[in-house]
Amino acid sequence: MKPVEINDLPTSVWLDINTGVFEPCVEISRRKVSDLAMMFADQEAVQQLIAQGDPVVYDIRYHPFQTSTSDMALGVSTIYPGKVGDEYHMTKGHFHVRMDQPEIYFCVRGTGFLLMESKEGDFQVAEWRPGTITHIPPQYAHRVVNTGPEPLIWVASYHLAAGHDYEPIIARGFAKIVVEKDGQPVFLPNPRRPNSS
Amino acid sequence: MKPVEINDLPTSVWLDINTGVFEPCVEISRRKVSDLAMMFADQEAVQQLIAQGDPVVYDIRYHPFQTSTSDMALGVSTIYPGKVGDEYHMTKGHFHVRMDQPEIYFCVRGTGFLLMESKEGDFQVAEWRPGTITHIPPQYAHRVVNTGPEPLIWVASYHLAAGHDYEPIIARGFAKIVVEKDGQPVFLPNPRRPNSS
Numbered sequence: 402m403k404p405v406e407i408n409d410l411p412t413s414v415w416l417d418i419n420t421g422v423f424e425p426c427v428e429i430s431r432r433k434v435s436d437l438a439m440m441f442a443d444q445e446a447v448q449q450l451i452a453q454g455d456p457v458v459y460d461i462r463y464h465p466f467q468t469s470t471s472d473m474a475l476g477v478s479t480i481y482p483g484k485v486g487d488e489y490h491m492t493k494g495h496f497h498v499r500m501d502q503p504e505i506y507f508c509v510r511g512t513g514f515l516l517m518e519s520k521e522g523d524f525q526v527a528e529w530r531p532g533t534i535t536h537i538p539p540q541y542a543h544r545v546v547n548t549g550p551e552p553l554i555w556v557a558s559y560h561l562a563a564g565h566d567y568e569p570i571i572a573r574g575f576a577k578i579v580v581e582k583d584g585q586p587v588f589l590p591n592p593r594r595p596n597s598s
Numbered sequence: 599m600k601p602v603e604i605n606d607l608p609t610s611v612w613l614d615i616n617t618g619v620f621e622p623c624v625e626i627s628r629r630k631v632s633d634l635a636m637m638f639a640d641q642e643a644v645q646q647l648i649a650q651g652d653p654v655v656y657d658i659r660y661h662p663f664q665t666s667t668s669d670m671a672l673g674v675s676t677i678y679p680g681k682v683g684d685e686y687h688m689t690k691g692h693f694h695v696r697m698d699q700p701e702i703y704f705c706v707r708g709t710g711f712l713l714m715e716s717k718e719g720d721f722q723v724a725e726w727r728p729g730t731i732t733h734i735p736p737q738y739a740h741r742v743v744n745t746g747p748e749p750l751i752w753v754a755s756y757h758l759a760a761g762h763d764y765e766p767i768i769a770r771g772f773a774k775i776v777v778e779k780d781g782q783p784v785f786l787p788n789p790r791r792p793n794s795s
Binding site for chain 1: 605606607608609610611612613614615620661663665667668670672697698699700701702704712714720722724727728729730731732733734735736738753755
């Protein structure tokens with residue numbers, strides 16, 4: 402991430418909800434299959450896709466709004482439609498580092514699911530369509546899965562201080578994975594969890 | 599406002615961006631011309647409209663997301679098209695009480711302006727259309743004005759702790775008022791400000 406500049410004046414951006422592109426944008430992060438390699442269940446499919454050009458899974462556009470006294474931030478993410486093996490394109494997912502940091506997500510295009518899981522193992526799913534707004538409480542890891550034919554695009558409002566912790570997800574994933582069976586998304590136990598059945 | 603219940607679980611609502619209605623909604627506030635009576639320049643028009651049925655200027659729908667450790671909130675506001683005399687329908691406008699509380703506004707339907715003014719008198723305007731997202735820094739009063747033919751609808755993300763201070767706006771208004779001249783919105787000095795010219 403670039404160093405964040407303090408700006409105490411109002412800032413406006415313009416978002417195209419069909420593309421997830423907004424201007425002015427301070428930073429873009431692009432995640433390809435190789436960036437999520439350990440997160441997909443089908444490792445053969447992962448290696449094959451990487452060899453075939455390593456397609457983009459999702460893009461995140463950020464705008465930090467750091468002022469002298471506050472640190473809200475805007476993120477707009479776009480998961481492109483697709484699968485790795487039978488598993489739908491998804492974000493890495495993360496916990497917030499700070500215990501007091503929630504996040505609001507607002508789905509503006511596409512369809513899919515928001516997976517959430519607390520450190521105590523409470524697993525929750527929100528079904529998303531354009532207009533769904535979800536409040537993710539602090540201490541719930543969150544991952545978005547695009548199960549539709551279109552890009553899945555959402556707007557996030559959070560605080561820079563929240564911090565991102567990817568380690569528990571890299572180590573264990575979420576309780577369920579979302580795969581296509583007979584053209585429909587289904588939830589299966591995560592094969593990387595020892596007690597999955 | 600109703601007492602806010604603590605909920606540590608994820609919550610989702612569904613927003614219809616054409617109407618500004620979301621469900622489930624915890625509370626609705628409706629503002630009629632009489633609720634903004636002192637804020638419009640043309641007091642004769644105000645009294646006439648109140649006598650004619652006191653039309654609704656705007657609605658605000660709230661959902662607080664109070665958890666054990668956090669207090670984000672969602673607000674969706676709809677300003678109906680219309681004027682009071684030559685002055686366009688607008689919100690009351692407010693400062694946040696706390697010095698460290700910004701707000702993010704995301705326009706999803708309609709056209710108009712977001713007026714912002716700091717306590718030091720720095721006046722800023724953001725022109726709004728669907729897709730405009732504005733970060734309002736702490737200590738900037740904010741008011742939205744609907745200058746178009748459609749409802750102007752936006753989504754707000756803020757913290758319950760921010761607090762609302764309407765008093766300076768009731769006393770002095772904003773630096774400019776927005777009125778229709780020859781079918782176009784124009785900015786005029788606020789006649790209630792002693793040094794306006």
